[in-house]
Structures are given as structure tokens and as C-alpha cells.
Amino acid sequence: MTREGGLLLEAEGLAVRFGSVRALDGVSLTVRAGEVQALLGENGAGKSTLIKCLSGVVRPTGGRMVLCGRRIEPRSPHEAERIGIATVFQEVGLIPRLSVAENICLGREPGRRWLRGLVDWRAVRSRARAAMDRLGLGGLDVDRELGTCSVAVQQMVAIARALDVRARVLILDEPTSSLDRDECARLLGVIGHLRAQEMGIVFISHFLDQVEAIADRVTVLRDGKLVGSFEAAGLTRAKLVSLMVGREFEMPTGKRETTGERGAGSLLSLRAFGRSGMIEGVDADVGAGEVVGLAGLLGSGRSETARLVFGAETATRGTMTFGGEASRFTTPRQAIARGIGMLPENRKEQGIFPSLSVVENLVVSLRAKDGAFSRLAFGSQVALAEEFVRQLGIKTADVHAKISELSGGNQQKVLLARWFAMRPVLLILDEPTRGIDVAAKADVLRAVDRLRGEGTAVLFISSELEEVTRVCGRVVVLRDRRSVAHLEGSDITEASVLAAVARTA
């Protein structure tokens, strides 16, 4: 689908330096009216920096930007919005305790005629309704407190806020990373709706199927440089990925090999396991040296099952056998003491210590395991960290760099390494690849496979079926908070998992 709309935004030869690092090196970008442009690249390719230039967060050190024929130099997101470039950043920055309407208008509320400082609530509401209407969501109660809405709705509100000013260009930074399938479809529908209104949309996503579904054009960045801009129609997925990573590319597979035993001798075994109001009943077995996937839609009970096993919440139903003993953990401490590790879903909450170095972030859980006062020689800490940096392909200047200087995908790898270093008996990974690029994903999956080869049992949760089918030797399919199917070996395909999810009881 190619549209030849008028030229809206033209950036030419943009360059940004942070110290001696060239974050952006002569990148050009054009956005046309009525076009969705996907911006792709690995973590650290310069996507974020590019949109920060366009939205006025960062001032480019070189190049120029032209919006509708006029040269622009936005100095703040505010100014960029005013001239017509609206941006929705990755972390939805809204105020949960205020209403939907207030969140859309905050900071630019219409005032009363006789006293500008007082808010004209009727105008606020009607403006909010108009903005939501534009997204085709006119039915939402704009007086609702934002925090009581689902993440998807909050995301839509963020977009509505961005559109409230007369935006001609809308930039969306990974808007779908925390949405489930249905919600994504809804958001893509909204984007299509806006495209029909002759808006220019720049869309960053790691999900290639979404890019294929919605993009008219694809711009690929790598290492701060422009690789090229392509019509989406003639682009295969394989071609896209190799453009992004700069080499021919293959995802690892490891599911067919299983070194451990199964069934009766399994390490972890759940029978009708659950908690009232949370999980109805899950049957599952995980053996040493085996990767078992938990698949299902968002809300089917994947993460909840993981939390029950880990003792983050206490099970009230069924049985759990771990290492041959009936077990029921009431705190994560108990689970950790038995050699269980868990990488939770939400990266922000799982304990990155931003001002500490990569090494320190890595050894912190070893400290928890061995006691805070046990001595861990500095040299061996560094050696350990360097080993993992190499194994997982963590991109960092050196192991003493602050972790906050690393890109999101690399931070995720450090967190994984933290658990790997503990040598857990069972590792639970809840969405370990969310929000990271294709190459980092491959590194993570490869690392999981290596861990499996060393005899660790892995419980693997991912919304991306492709990953599940590649990495898991067995898959337990969940639906409506109970396990509904068990797939094994070559039976595991995206189609068979989806069929199990979709099958009516």
C-alpha cells in the first residue's frame, strides 16, 4: 500500500554527539501526509535519539529539519507539539489519579473567560471527547480516573493527548510493547484511522508482524546511521532483519534436544495447582535440562502461575512437587533458597540499580545468596561479569560502566546474567525478550538454551509464539486461568498453540 501524500516533515543529515559517541550520524528522514512510517533498528541503533531530535528533547549538533516547508529547531517537547509534531514516549507519562479528560488537557486547560486561571470543566470534557473521538473511541467516559483504566486505554489516552494540539506528525515510540493481541489490533486500528485523516505517523516497534500490518514505508537505522528507506510492500521479513542487524541472520533453535528426563522424574510438577480467584488449576511438569513454555493470551494466567510457583503469591489449590518434595512457598525467599530464580515481567520493577556498575548489578544477587558479608574477590567478580558480557553479547564499554548507560536490551541481559550467575535449579523467565531488539532476543534465547544444556530447568513465558515454538521442548497452553493443552516436540507450532487457545471448551 503506497500513498503519495504531500511532504510533511523532512530531516536532513541529522547528527547528535554525546561526548565522543556519535549517537546519530547524518540521518535523513521524510514523512508524508497519510503515511505510516516504521522506524526500525536494534537497540542502540539511534531510533530513540532520532525521535528525540524531532520532538525537541535533544538538539541535534548537525543537520536540519523542515516541517511543511518551514525550517524548525524545536527546543522542548512542548515547542515541538506547538508547531505540529506530537510524540508519545515509550513509558506513558500520564497522571493516574486525574481523570481521562484532565490528562488530555493538563497544562493547557481551557480557562474561564473572566479568570484564565480557573478551569472551564465543560470545555475540558468536550475537548477530551473530541480527541478520543478522533481515535474512534468516543464511547469512553472521560471523567474516569485514568489509573482505573487498562494499560491499553491509557496508551490511547496518551495518543489522544498528543493529538489534542493540532498535530500533523505523530511519533509513537513502541506503543504496543505492553499490550496484548486484541489491544494491539485496536491500536493499529486507531493508527489506520489517523492515517486516513492525512496525518504523518512515525511508528517504532520491535514487532515485525505489526510493522508488516500497518507500515507503508520502513526506515532502518543501524549504529546511528541510516541504512535506508524502503517501500514496505516489497520487503520480506528475512530481508528486514538482515538490514537491521547488518548480516544474514538465523534464530537459534534448541527445542528438539532435551538432555533431561520427563514425566515422573521431573523436577517441578504441578497438579491442579492454583489459588482461588487467581488460577483455577494448572498441570505442568518441568524436568532438569528442559525448557517448558507457558503459552496463552494476556490474562490467561501465565504470569500468575509463575508468581505462584515462585511464592510471590501463595497457592491455595492443588499440589506442587519440587525436587521430589511436596512444596508450597509463601515467600520468594523460600523459593530462592531452594534454587528457583525468576525474572519478572516488568523490567522497571525488578531491581536495576541505575547508579551501580554492570559488575555490581550482576553480583548483587550472589550477595543475597551467600550472605552480605561473604567475601567475593574483586578480581573474580570482574572475571564473572566479563564472562557473561561475552556470553550474552552485552554491549558495554566495559564492565565498570554504569548500567543506566546501557540500552534497554542490554540492561535486560545483565538482569538475566544476574540469575544465570546464581546457577539456579529452576529459572522462571516471564517475558524475557519484551522490548528488546531482534539480535538481543536471539542472544537471550541462545543463553536460555545454553542454560538448559547445563541442566537447568526453565519455565518460559512469552507473548511471542514464535519464540515459544523455537525454544521450548514442551508447551503448556493456558486459557481462562487453567491449563487446557500440553504440546510436545514437533507438535509445537504457532498454529497448534493458537488452535489450543482458540478451541472452545
Add this chain to the structure above:
Amino acid sequence: MKLHRLVSATPVLATCALLVGLFAFGAISYPNFASAAVVRNLLVDNAFLVVAAVGMTFVIISGGIDLSVGAAMAFSATLAAALIEAGGVHPLAAAAVVLAAGLAFGLVQGVLIAVLDVPPFMVTLAGMFLARGAAFAVHPQSRGITHPFVATTLNETLAMHLPLGARGVTIPPTVVVMLLVLIGAWVLLRHARFGRAVYAVGDDACAARLMGLAVRRVKVGVYTLCGLTSAVAGLLFALYQQSGDPASCKGMELDVIAAVIIGGTLLRGGAGSVIGTFAGVMILGLIQTIISFQGDLSSWWTRIVAGGLVLVFLLLHQGIGVVARRVGRTADRQG
């Protein structure tokens, strides 16, 4: 849809219900409790606290804290007494000077907190010592205010007589000032852009900044406002006591914080209301009244009950918040 709106209003409703319940309890337990005189005394005895608590409400909603309130009140009262009695300044002019001083004091604290990014706890702790010391520097002892304008005009001529109860009640101007401050603060917080920004900053300062709000200016604003209300409260206190005492109002900032918390304002910011704060102060006052009606309980029981209430309300508000959001999201997913 109405459900979660009701739920988010629950903290204030709970506070008001408690206020009504306490009053009913007093009315049933003691003869003469349910009278205009008791209500009048409740308002008169707590007017200065309400005004101080209003400023504190803004500060706490914005996610901050102000420990200097009690000392600033003592300073204001002492300064007013000194200007009127020793300086021969007209009480109205003295009040203007005190208000300006309070405003400036709050402004400086706000600038230190917002611009230099010093934690509010530390800045206002320093402010508390400074204001207390300054109060003693102005005059080391309590000084009575005998100026005729204060003694006669304000307390008698301007007092309102309402034909309530057997002998009628007299409402002094302090209560009127309190009501005006309450109404003004309600409009400012509820319907002015500044007030909405205070909520936003308290809930998530980073998001507020990304949304284009002037976070620093908002913070400077709330501390300046709190300095001003402390000065007003100090003046009301001087009027109530007919004196200015540099040793007075010790620890009053903590009473004020307790009232704000009981009133449903979240200590971590982002939620609260002046109506709740008013109810919170009245609850503390009612407990004191009930204990004095009881007669055989020591006044320390007021503190014990207040401590328990603060704890209960902290837990209650925490629980309500968690439940409300969960209910809303579940409804959203199903809907």
C-alpha cells in the same frame, strides 16, 4: 462508571462519616453536647489549625512536607505582638507585615526545595529552627496584646451574633477568616489550573514535567502558599490568645500533618482535599471535646486516640486505593 468515581471519593467520605459518627456519639452520651455552643467552640478553638492545615494540604498533595509550620506560626504571633505593642504599629499594618514575612519565608523555602533540589524535610527542618529562633529574637517572652483595635473592635464589634440556642452564639472574625481561607483553597485546588498541577506534580513529577507543566514553579508555589497560611494561622492564634508567645505552637506542625492525613490526603502525594482536611481537624477537636465532657479521662487520651486514628486512616486509604484501581481495571478488561 459511577462505582469507581465513588471509590476514589471514599477517603473523604470515610472521614466525614467518622466526623458525623463522633458527633452523634457525643450527642447521645452527654447531655448538652449537641448544642450550638459546642459547635461554635469547636470552630473557634480550631480556626488557626484549619488554616495551617489548608497550606499543609497543598504541600502534602504535591508530594512534600513542611515542618516549619508551628515555628512560623509562633514567629508570626510574636512579631505581630511586638509590632503592635512595642512598635506602636496599627494592627492591620502589623498583619500586612506578618503576612509579607510569611510569604517571603515560604518562598525562600520553596526556591531551595524546587530549584536547588534539596529534600523538603531538610529545608523545612532548618526553617523550623530558624523561625523558632527568630521568634525568640523578636521577643523572648510572651507578650499580651492590649491594643484597643484588637481587644475591642476585632473581638467584639466585628463578632457576629447568631440567634442559635438559648442565649445565641457569638462567632468571632477568626472563624470567618477560616471559612474564607477554606473556600479560597477549595476553588484553587479543585478548579484552578495551579491546583490541578499540584495534584499532577504530587502523583508523578516526571510525567508532569513531560506533559509540559512547570513543576518547579508549582513546588515554589505550594511552599509559598504554606508560608502564607502559616502566617495567617499565627495571626489567628495571636487573636485567639490575645498574645504573642515565641514558645507557643511547639509541635503544632505534627498536629496539622495528622489532621491532613486523617482528612484523606495521601502522604506520598497526588490525592487529597481541603474538605477532608477540615473534617480531619474537626475530628481531632471533637475527640478533645468528648474527653473533656467525659471529665475523668486525662487529656493525654486525645493524643492516644489521635495516634490510633492516623494509623487506621493510613491503612484504610492505602487499602481503598489498591482495591479501587483493581476493580476498575478488571471492569475494563471485561468491558
